[in-house]
Amino acid sequence: MRESSGAFEESTDIVTILRVPKSGGIPTTKARVVRWFKKEGSKVRQGEPIVELETDKVNYELDSPVAGVILKIIARADAEVPVGDPLACIGERGETLPEL
Template structure:
């Protein structure tokens, strides 16, 4: 089953962040709790952890993009699963 990975709330005053680096590539195996990307807030850089185990099927957000809390950043699932459009 495909899981949407959304940008979590990383601080009480943070409404948007910049995704500065993907730590996992599409097609790589990911474990729940493993860091998949790094974002920059107004105060610090923070690693974002996966909420599910599986394969990183698709990175939705490009590096150096500004995103809001709650935005879907990636899909994780089993190899060969279809990504929602």
């Protein structure tokens, strides 16, 4: 596992799993998905904001750590997701999704 753009991610082949990051310096154990800026199947650029998250202290936009396509959105809007848990899978069309 490595840290990129503040979001923990791991790669299986070329699929990147976007995870809820630990907010720098803010003690939090979970985040709520406020809204997605992109839909499944949408192309994203590296560094482009794709989801807004909310903690007890702050709302923030999480950027895509890689360029590709949102293959699957795992955490829907309004879901509370623990730090480190997956939000979405990003890769290229036709790639096999990892088991989560």
